[in-house]
Amino acid sequence: MSSVPVYDVAIIGGGAVGCAIVHELTGRGLKTVLCEQNSQLVQEASAGNSGIVHTGFDATPSTIEHQCLEDARILNKTIYNKYNLPFEERGALLVAWNQDQMSKLPSLLKSAHNNGVTGARLISRADLLRREPHLNPAALGAMIIPGELVVDPWLIPITLAHKAWMQGSMIMRDCKVLGGHLETGSHWLLETSRGPIKSRVVINCTGLQGDLVEAINQPSPFEIHPRKGQFAVFDQSAANLLHSIILPVPTERTKGVLVFPSVYGNIVVGPTAEDQTARENPQVHPKVIDELVAYAHFVLPQLAEHPVVATYAGLRPATQTKDYHFIVDRDRGWVTVGGIRSTGLSACLAIARRVANAIPTSKPHITYPEQRPEIRRIADDTVEMDGVSYHLTHPLIRLGFPNKMAKL
Ligand SMILES: Cc1cc2nc3c(=O)[nH]c(=O)nc-3n(C[C@H](O)[C@H](O)[C@H](O)COP(=O)(O)OP(=O)(O)OC[C@H]3O[C@@H](n4cnc5c(N)ncnc54)[C@H](O)[C@@H]3O)c2cc1C
Numbered sequence: 574m575s576s577v578p579v580y581d582v583a584i585i586g587g588g589a590v591g592c593a594i595v596h597e598l599t600g601r602g603l604k605t606v607l608c609e610q611n612s613q614l615v616q617e618a619s620a621g622n623s624g625i626v627h628t629g630f631d632a633t634p635s636t637i638e639h640q641c642l643e644d645a646r647i648l649n650k651t652i653y654n655k656y657n658l659p660f661e662e663r664g665a666l667l668v669a670w671n672q673d674q675m676s677k678l679p680s681l682l683k684s685a686h687n688n689g690v691t692g693a694r695l696i697s698r699a700d701l702l703r704r705e706p707h708l709n710p711a712a713l714g715a716m717i718i719p720g721e722l723v724v725d726p727w728l729i730p731i732t733l734a735h736k737a738w739m740q741g742s743m744i745m746r747d748c749k750v751l752g753g754h755l756e757t758g759s760h761w762l763l764e765t766s767r768g769p770i771k772s773r774v775v776i777n778c779t780g781l782q783g784d785l786v787e788a789i790n791q792p793s794p795f796e797i798h799p800r801k802g803q804f805a806v807f808d809q810s811a812a813n814l815l816h817s818i819i820l821p822v823p824t825e826r827t828k829g830v831l832v833f834p835s836v837y838g839n840i841v842v843g844p845t846a847e848d849q850t851a852r853e854n855p856q857v858h859p860k861v862i863d864e865l866v867a868y869a870h871f872v873l874p875q876l877a878e879h880p881v882v883a884t885y886a887g888l889r890p891a892t893q894t895k896d897y898h899f900i901v902d903r904d905r906g907w908v909t910v911g912g913i914r915s916t917g918l919s920a921c922l923a924i925a926r927r928v929a930n931a932i933p934t935s936k937p938h939i940t941y942p943e944q945r946p947e948i949r950r951i952a953d954d955t956v957e958m959d960g961v962s963y964h965l966t967h968p969l970i971r972l973g974f975p976n977k978m979a980k981l
Pocket residue numbers: 585586587588589590591608609610611614615616617618619620621622623624625626627748749750751778779780781782786800801802803844886887888889890913914915916917918919920
């Protein structure tokens with residue numbers, strides 16, 4: 574009978590958060606395994622996002638989300654530069670379309686400054702239209718938020734997981750964690766669809782399944798309430814119509830629908846915020862897409878001359894509260910990173926650092942080599958990284974990913 578493999582840490586979930594965690598923990602010298610139930614990494618919430626790295630200008634102060642977004646501002650760019658991951662600092666314009674929205678800009682500016690986004694400022698209608706000459710001239714004014722980035726939301730987590738794998742960590746796909754218990758001797762014995770795994774610490778970062786997986790350790794203190802976001806993507810021929818990310822004045826419940834450029838030059842409109850019960854396979858609805866496209870045409874009237882080339886939808890792992898659920902159960906060796914609702918791409922590196930700091934180790938750290946991955950798109954849906962094939966799971970990126978990427 575083969576013996577059960579033993580790890581320092583088992584990470585359950587291979588989305589943006591799990592991929593960032595395996596990268597960080599591997600760097601801390603820990604023997605790590607990542608278990609992902611799907612055949613591909615980055616296939617759930619992390620494959621349906623907008624690809625924007627937020628500054629956190631509108632985060633609720635003193636929340637974990639706020640702290641992570643603050644930490645992420647420097648961390649993200651350091652890693653993107655280290656691995657030559659494409660990003661563009663487009664900045665955002667939060668546009669007021671009526672007097673009521675204009676009256677809200679000063680308090681939004683105050684929050685942005687309180688949140689450390691000190692470069693934010695109000696600009697006049699004339700300045701706004703000078704910056705974005707194709708914007709609907711009905712706009713009255715705006716707040717400019719420098720520092721908001723557009724990125725490749727697929728390549729970031731895949732590169733992080735790939736780098737960890739190159740350093741010897743196990744990435745197990747088609748590996749669903751079905752249950753587990755804490756054995757005497759203080760190791761978890763996890764039951765998975767690929768056999769048992771032993772680990773000193775377990776990390777639950779299972780996104781839309783977060784509360785169900787949490788029940789392996791304790792009755793979950795949070796419930797997942799999936800929130801769907803739909804998008805329409807315009808042809809790259811429209812790329813010159815827009816430079817910045819156009820945000821609406823937010824409501825209490827949602828940041829609202831954005832019109833923004835992708836890092837590969839598509840203009841995108843979305844996401845919606847629709848509560849639902851199903852935790853998988855989000856579908857787009859033609860009526861909603863029509864409304865999104867009409868809104869995009871309002872914001873940028875010349876978009877009407879360019880075709881919509883794709884639509885997609887994603888599910889946010891929202892919960893009954895806004896903040897992340899970051900729980901460290903030291904006695905039982907279980908860390909929960911749940912309900913990473915709408916900023917997980919932006920915050921994943923900072924979340925990973927926070928998780929690593931909760932797992933002290935005396936093992937020597939490793940330094941990831943500066944060597945950047947060699948990346949080639951070898952088929953419509955497949956990218957090869959250092960000779961290893963990865964399925965392009967993010968619809969926005971599948972559309973725009975360059976056919977050849979010279980040595981990244
Ligand atoms: C419409 C939309 C727009 C968004 N826009 C942005 C944005 O612009 N910027 C930003 O920062 N964030 C954005 N987000 C949020 C961001 O995408 C999420 O916060 C992030 O993807 C959450 O990552 P995760 O790793 O926690 O979850 P997931 O990506 O869902 O990963 C969890 C993984 O766990 C796996 N899993 C579950 N159960 C098990 C099990 N039992 N065993 C093994 N594996 C399991 C799942 O298969 C999945 O792969 C957006 C999200 C959506 C949906």
